[in-house]
């Protein structure tokens with residue numbers, strides 16, 4: 001039996017550009033960062049540091065644009081957390097999905113993130129990214145700490161930055177798995193490219 005689908009325009013142009021640019025920058029920051037961490041040799045240490053710094057500034061610029069966009073369009077409301085249907089959605093991903101059950105949440109233009117996504121992406125935005133940017137900038141300007149009156153520990157800053165990098169890798173793995181859970185394995189990826197999501201009609 002084929003299920004009827006309807007098309008909903010979920011992701012606007014800026015959002016898609018922001019999403020893919022952010023993904024690319026974070027992947028490249030991870031690749032150069034773990035070379036700096038001495039996990040492997042790819043570009044050479046000096047070049048990896050140079051690339052990492054440039055990519056970091058590009059990410060910071062993108063974040064500034066994204067904050068501006070979310071505030072001026074009101075789209076920040078999409079991330080307001082809610083517990084409504086949270087357990088139903090969690091149950092779906094843990095159990096229901098393997099029994100071919102219906103997803104308990106239907107996306108719409110007004111509410112495109114399910115409650116689990118709202119919590120996850122909010123955590124990403126207000127915890128992981130700020131930790132990574134703050135510790136990264138501290139790391140970058142270590143030579144100025146004394147002059148700026150900053151009394152922190154470089155080893156702890158580096159440890160937190162590396163922990164943030166591992167958190168981002170974990171996020172990435174789960175995130176990519178979740179993209180395959182639409183009505184076809186590539187449906188969510190396609191939606192983030194075209195803006196249009198196909199959702200099952202009741």
Ligand code: HEM
Pocket residue numbers: 026027029030031032033034036037038049052053056057059060132133135136137139140141158159161162164165168169
């Ligand atoms: C705006 C964001 C960021 C800034 C300002 C930043 C800055 C820095 C700086 C200055 C260093 C030290 C380079 C050196 O030793 O000279 C570093 C190291 C590193 N970065 Fe970033 N970074 C940022 C984002 C990221 C992201 C998103 C990741 C991972 C996905 C990452 C992963 C790493 C890792 C693994 C290291 C090596 C840490 C160590 O072994 O001490 N960074 N970063």
